[in-house]
Amino acid sequence: MRNIRVRNIFFAGHFVTFFLVFFLFLPCSQSYAGSDSEADVKPFLIIDANKQFEFAEYLFSNQEYASAISEYERFIYFFPKDDRIEPAMFKIGMAHFKSKGFRQAVNAFKVLIEKYGQTALSIKSYLMISESYAKLNAFDDAIINLHNLITITGDENIRDEAYYRIGWLYIEMASWGKAKNYFSKISAPNKDTYRLKRLAVD
Structure with a gap:
């Protein structure tokens, strides 16, 4: 019985010691962690619609078509309500066309037509689809596409x-x-x- 009491006192003493040490160092550790977090704070990357679109245009004008496509797509993703979404989509198609990705160009122009219907750029997209098919020697598809344009306009x-x-x-x-x-x-x-x-x- 005496041994049990001594053992309980022993564990109680260790618990009190642990308790005191924990609360003694807790404020210091919090302060240290706080100072680290302040030191490690990095500014958020802010994407501006105008700069993003201009960067994509810059890449396109410099014939860096693969990079331009990525930046136009980034613009569309982050600014889906911007008035320049349709021009960005058209430029994606043109970038594919100019880099000889004619099948990808067809798909890109079709997406624009499906989204915007009959606009000036959708009409141009019909024409570019036919040019893309012609580059693929798919003349029948090019003609069918132009017949579709004749029907809707x-x-x-x-x-x-x-x-x-x-x-x-x-x-x-x-x-x-x-x-x-x-x-x-x-x-x-x-x-x-x-x-x-x-x-x-x-």
């Missing part, structure tokens, strides 16, 4: 542009009769624009 100038491009695609395919047929569809005011008056009559 009510603008005579856009239709004439599509007819003109289809005509040249058929020339690439050595289908002279079909080429002549599509050139003949171009409206009279625009025949001079495309210098096709004589070709349509012959």
